[in-house]
Amino acid sequence: MIKIENLCKTYKTIQALNDVNLQVNKGELFAFLGPNGAGKTTTIRILTGLTRLSSGRVMLNGFNVENPGIESRRQCGLVPQSINLDQELSVFENLNIHGRLFRMNKQKRIRKIQELLDYVEMGDRKKTLVKNLSGGMKRRLMIARALLHSPAILFLDEPTVGLDAGMRRKIWALIKKTQQHGITIFLTTHYIEEAEFLADRVAFLDRGNIVVVDSPGNLINSQGTWALDRLMEDDMETIYFNDRKEANNYIAIRKDSFTLRRVNLEDSFLALTGKKVK
Amino acid sequence: MIQGTLAVYYRELLILRRRLSRLVPSWAVSPLLYLIAFGYAMGKHVTIDGHTYMEFLIPGLIAMSSMTQAFAISGEINIARFYWHIFEEIQAAPVSDFSYVLGEVLAGMTRAFLAITVILGLGLLFGVVLSCNAWFWLAVFLNSFVFASLAVGLAMLVKSHADQAMVTSFVITPMAFLGGTFFPVENFPFWAQKIINLLPLTHASTAIRTASYGQTPSLFSFIILGVTGGVFFYISVLCVKKAKD
Numbered sequence: 383m384i385k386i387e388n389l390c391k392t393y394k395t396i397q398a399l400n401d402v403n404l405q406v407n408k409g410e411l412f413a414f415l416g417p418n419g420a421g422k423t424t425t426i427r428i429l430t431g432l433t434r435l436s437s438g439r440v441m442l443n444g445f446n447v448e449n450p451g452i453e454s455r456r457q458c459g460l461v462p463q464s465i466n467l468d469q470e471l472s473v474f475e476n477l478n479i480h481g482r483l484f485r486m487n488k489q490k491r492i493r494k495i496q497e498l499l500d501y502v503e504m505g506d507r508k509k510t511l512v513k514n515l516s517g518g519m520k521r522r523l524m525i526a527r528a529l530l531h532s533p534a535i536l537f538l539d540e541p542t543v544g545l546d547a548g549m550r551r552k553i554w555a556l557i558k559k560t561q562q563h564g565i566t567i568f569l570t571t572h573y574i575e576e577a578e579f580l581a582d583r584v585a586f587l588d589r590g591n592i593v594v595v596d597s598p599g600n601l602i603n604s605q606g607t608w609a610l611d612r613l614m615e616d617d618m619e620t621i622y623f624n625d626r627k628e629a630n631n632y633i634a635i636r637k638d639s640f641t642l643r644r645v646n647l648e649d650s651f652l653a654l655t656g657k658k659v660k
Numbered sequence: 661m662i663q664g665t666l667a668v669y670y671r672e673l674l675i676l677r678r679r680l681s682r683l684v685p686s687w688a689v690s691p692l693l694y695l696i697a698f699g700y701a702m703g704k705h706v707t708i709d710g711h712t713y714m715e716f717l718i719p720g721l722i723a724m725s726s727m728t729q730a731f732a733i734s735g736e737i738n739i740a741r742f743y744w745h746i747f748e749e750i751q752a753a754p755v756s757d758f759s760y761v762l763g764e765v766l767a768g769m770t771r772a773f774l775a776i777t778v779i780l781g782l783g784l785l786f787g788v789v790l791s792c793n794a795w796f797w798l799a800v801f802l803n804s805f806v807f808a809s810l811a812v813g814l815a816m817l818v819k820s821h822a823d824q825a826m827v828t829s830f831v832i833t834p835m836a837f838l839g840g841t842f843f844p845v846e847n848f849p850f851w852a853q854k855i856i857n858l859l860p861l862t863h864a865s866t867a868i869r870t871a872s873y874g875q876t877p878s879l880f881s882f883i884i885l886g887v888t889g890g891v892f893f894y895i896s897v898l899c900v901k902k903a904k905d
């Protein structure tokens with residue numbers, strides 16, 4: 383569905399992406415994980431035709447993004463990192479403009495708008511001005527808008543930044559549900575648990591380089607099953623074990639204070655990049 | 661192509677409608693002040709080419725407002741671009757650069773026409789009836805086309821909202837005062853006339869004034885306006901392409 387070959391991007395002097403190679407399959411939920419400034423947004427902008435690439439080749443559902451015809455634009459739905467709604471206009475008007483921009487006829491527009499507002503549980507908010515919506519509602523509205531023209535691929539750039547735990551779960555459920563409708567999803571995040579919970583496959587991106595691509599399950603297992611955190615003066619040390627007994631034995635013969643827990647995606651990220659996400 | 665243009669235009673109209681109750685007074689205030697300050701103060705004693713100063717001034721104000729209001733679309737584009745990031749939403753849509761520019765230019769022209777209606781209304785209050793014939797509307801149309809096209813291009817070139825304000829005070833405001841709006845161009849020194857005659861607004865205000873006196877304006881003015889507008893429009897389309905990073 384998405385095929386990225388030798389993608390590089392330089393902004394004047396900054397090398398934002400360095401030889402990125404990646405393939406995302408149809409129906410897959412793919413997460414791009416990386417710290418601030420890793421190049422996540424840059425990748426999404428290139429994939430959706432908002433930014434020009436410096437070298438390499440990107441194909442979306444068979445269309446080259448460098449010559450974005452009308453058809454290739456229609457393949458993508460985009461939920462950008464920063465809110466980009468018309469604040470002075472109503473929920474319905476925002477969606478209606480989007481439908482017009484994507485050349486949907488009136489009948490289809492009206493039907494799909496109602497359908498998607500119900501889908502994101504905002505069916506009763508049609509007439510509300512966007513500036514009067516909460517942050518979580520704005521995010522959900524942006525998702526509804528991105529889905530309005532029935533894209534094949536949905537791009538989500540940090541969809542849960544700045545939301546509380548409850549709203550974040552709601553959005554996660556919405557994203558999962560969308561995948562079940564057969565839409566390929568490409569999302570970026572710097573929340574490890576988000577990638578771990580949602581993604582079929584994860585790519586770790588670090589300063590424009592892809593460090594690894596694999597499923598969260600494989601990545602976690604490669605580290606062992608149990609992790610022991612030892613608090614040190616200005617950092618934390620983590621030791622990995624395959625079996626719980628081994629870990630307990632390790633603790634028994636030492637005086638420091640330890641926390642024993644299950645290995646998660648953050649551990650494999652740490653091991654691979656030698657630093658914490660954010 | 662048409663659908664993309666209409667979508668962009670539709671969006672601007674919705675925003676315009678939301679703001680209309682605040683915009684209409686703002687369209688009325690400065691022309692009203694000019695009419696009171698210059699019209700009344702000078703009106704009784706001054707005639708220009710056999711017309712009262714008021715009759716001279718109102719077509720000038722119409723030229724000026726159709727310029728400033730058409731140009732004001734650049735402010736809207738900037739807010740949408742730097743503040744609300746709406747520009748991305750349009751860039752990601754299947755809308756060509758040409759369709760986008762056309763939609764925004766039409767929105768600027770609509771704004772200009774609405775503002776002119778307000779001035780014509782004020783004119784009636786002051787007892788000035790102008791001849792709003794086809795030549796008159798054609799001149800207004802071309803003038804607003806010129807400045808809306810210029811506005812879209814500049815909005816793509818500036819890097820912030822502050823830059824935008826600077827362009828307005830260095831380009832638009834001087835032109836508003838010198839372009840044959842308040843004083844006949846013949847009153848300026850000869851060398852200055854040469855420069856002023858290069859300004860599109862001068863041709864617009866001359867054409868609008870001539871038409872509103874019921875005479876036929878010079879074809880040359882229309883050609884100048886049409887060509888300038890076409891060139892600005894074309895440059896704007898190129899600027900939209902360049903605005904991608």
Ligand SMILES: Nc1ncnc2c1ncn2[C@@H]1O[C@H](COP(=O)(O)OP(=O)(O)OP(=O)(O)O)[C@@H](O)[C@H]1O
Nearest residue numbers: 393396398417418419420421422423424425572905
């Ligand atoms: N328009 C631009 N001009 C110049 N440099 C840019 C531009 N956009 C991004 N960069 C640089 O490219 C690099 C990658 O930025 P990008 O926004 O893609 O990171 P990110 O992974 O999305 O980070 P975040 O988590 O903070 O959103 C950064 O060093 C950034 O400063």
Ligand SMILES: [Mg+2]
Nearest residue numbers: 422423424463
């Ligand atoms: Mg980002």
